Amino acid sequence: MSLSGEHSLKQVSDLDVIVSADEHVSEAVEDFLPYIDEDRYNGIKRIIEQSGDPWREVFSVTTALPPFSNTAMASNYGGADGVMQEGEDKLETKLLRLDEFDIDYGILNPTLMVALPTVNNRQAAAALTQGYNAWLYEEFVAGSDRLYGAIVVPGQDPEMGAREIRKYADKDGIVAVQLGATGHKIPVSHDWWAPVYEAAEEAGLPVKYHSSFPAIGHGFPLQHRWHELFAQDKVLSHPFSQMWNVLKLVYEGIPVKYPDLTFVIQESGIGWIPYWKMRLDRYHLGLGSEMPMLDKLPSKYIDDQFYFTTQPVGHTDREMEHVAELAKMAGPQNLMYAADIPHTDFDTPEELFNPIRGSLPDDQIRGMMGETAMEVFDL
Amino acid sequence: MARHRVASTEDLDENERIIVEVQGAEIAVFHTDGDYHAVLNYCVHQSGPLCEGPLSGKLVADPPDFTWDYDDEPRVVTCPWHNWKFDIQTGENVRDSTYTVPTFETEVEDDEVYVIRG
Numbered sequence: 085m086s087l088s089g090e091h092s093l094k095q096v097s098d099l100d101v102i103v104s105a106d107e108h109v110s111e112a113v114e115d116f117l118p119y120i121d122e123d124r125y126n127g128i129k130r131i132i133e134q135s136g137d138p139w140r141e142v143f144s145v146t147t148a149l150p151p152f153s154n155t156a157m158a159s160n161y162g163g164a165d166g167v168m169q170e171g172e173d174k175l176e177t178k179l180l181r182l183d184e185f186d187i188d189y190g191i192l193n194p195t196l197m198v199a200l201p202t203v204n205n206r207q208a209a210a211a212l213t214q215g216y217n218a219w220l221y222e223e224f225v226a227g228s229d230r231l232y233g234a235i236v237v238p239g240q241d242p243e244m245g246a247r248e249i250r251k252y253a254d255k256d257g258i259v260a261v262q263l264g265a266t267g268h269k270i271p272v273s274h275d276w277w278a279p280v281y282e283a284a285e286e287a288g289l290p291v292k293y294h295s296s297f298p299a300i301g302h303g304f305p306l307q308h309r310w311h312e313l314f315a316q317d318k319v320l321s322h323p324f325s326q327m328w329n330v331l332k333l334v335y336e337g338i339p340v341k342y343p344d345l346t347f348v349i350q351e352s353g354i355g356w357i358p359y360w361k362m363r364l365d366r367y368h369l370g371l372g373s374e375m376p377m378l379d380k381l382p383s384k385y386i387d388d389q390f391y392f393t394t395q396p397v398g399h400t401d402r403e404m405e406h407v408a409e410l411a412k413m414a415g416p417q418n419l420m421y422a423a424d425i426p427h428t429d430f431d432t433p434e435e436l437f438n439p440i441r442g443s444l445p446d447d448q449i450r451g452m453m454g455e456t457a458m459e460v461f462d463l
Numbered sequence: 464m465a466r467h468r469v470a471s472t473e474d475l476d477e478n479e480r481i482i483v484e485v486q487g488a489e490i491a492v493f494h495t496d497g498d499y500h501a502v503l504n505y506c507v508h509q510s511g512p513l514c515e516g517p518l519s520g521k522l523v524a525d526p527p528d529f530t531w532d533y534d535d536e537p538r539v540v541t542c543p544w545h546n547w548k549f550d551i552q553t554g555e556n557v558r559d560s561t562y563t564v565p566t567f568e569t570e571v572e573d574d575e576v577y578v579i580r581g
Contacts, residue, residue, distance in 0.1 A: 370545050370547065374522075
């Protein structure tokens with residue numbers, strides 16, 4: 085362990101632990117359909133089964149152009165070139181991918197199910213949630229001491245989500261709750277979500293918000309309507325989602341209502357964080373009379389209760405020190421490295437480590453690369 | 464510390480203020496709840512004329528419901544430039560107490576209001 089202020093880390097292998105705080109499985113509906121409870125969801129399960137295109141007929145996803153067209157992901161944008169399907173054992177494949185980049189632990193998120201807010205039918209949302217959670221736990225989490233899971237909850241039915249949290253909260257390997265970040269019918273700051281927040285706080289599990297390009301048509305329908313490129317959906321959906329969520333959560337006092345809750349913002353990089361903190365503070369100081377429940381600056385709530393996963397760090401045109409400066413401004417203690425494997429915008433550990441080594445003290449780098457995630461998710 | 468006369472009590476009705484120059488500094492004296500509160504007419508945000516803005520109460524929200532309630536004690540002055548709000552009794556910004564504006568002691572003697580400064 086290095087002393088605070090020391091700058092001795094030279095390469096990724098100098099780190100004791102690397103945690104990817106945002107890893108993905110590449111589920112298809114048919115993967116977890118067998119796990120949907122036959123007794124409870126008998127009717128809707130049959131309807132889901134009958135769909136030839138659940139991406140559009142159960143979920144309601146539209147994109148400006150075919151996602152990742154002219155790349156290997158066009159046929160399977162859950163994973164480039166079908167990486168998740170390469171091995172017979174998907175768990176084994178996932179672990180091999182972590183090994184390839186010397187990542188010790190991964191916190192798993194879904195791929196398809198981050199678009200859960202686009203499911204119109206409430207019963208379908210609940211059935212998919214129950215099936216996915218059971219599948220994830222049985223197929224990945226229960227059989228590994230390196231992969232950890234987050235319980236997905238449906239915004240369409242928060243009471244069901246709370247039941248799912250309580251069902252899994254005490255199981256080894258379950259370390260968070262995943263709400264999703266894009267396209268919810270009811271914003272994540274609304275009292276509608278109280279059952280989920282109460283259950284998560286009671287269980288001591290962080291709540292995570294993973295943004296989603298497939299849900300952009302629901303989150304930002306006007307912008308999506310005018311997008312001519314898939315790339316525009318991709319670039320805009322994540323930061324817009326998270327800016328809105330953080331704005332709503334903080335200004336409406338959710339960290340005050342749930343003081344023991346930890347919030348994790350995922351998939352939007354780090355560049356927007358200092359800008360947004362400054363902007364939230366600036367307008368709080370001018371218009372804070374609308375926010376009487378806040379007793380400190382918005383940025384202080386973010387410092388105290390929010391974490392951000394770093395991927396995609398962003399391209400700096402070789403001005404590597406910019407990444408270090410952004411990390412300093414965002415708050416290194418609140419950043420957690422994420423790889424986002426197997427998606428094609430994934431970050432190797434070096435993508436974050438190399439720009440910050442030498443610029444930030446060792447203890448902050450160790451925190452960002454894994455030790456903070458170990459604490460936040462109690463690994 | 465020197466005592467500087469700023470007004471007669473009859474010149475300063477309840478919930479009114481007077482802005483005077485004391486040793487080169489603009490200072491506002493507010494008359495609220497039978498007391499006198501002196502605040503530098505200077506916003507620490509961008510140097511605006513803080514004490515020329517409105518005086519009001521403020522919204523409060525307490526657990527468990529956090530329902531908005533209006534505390535009508537008139538002790539919040541709002542800078543007319545960017546709406547930063549300060550408590551005229553403590554000088555603290557009501558949103559972030561790490562920002563403060565200078566306040567001064569006051570005295571009343573023989574119907575005359577004084578500011579104590581320097």
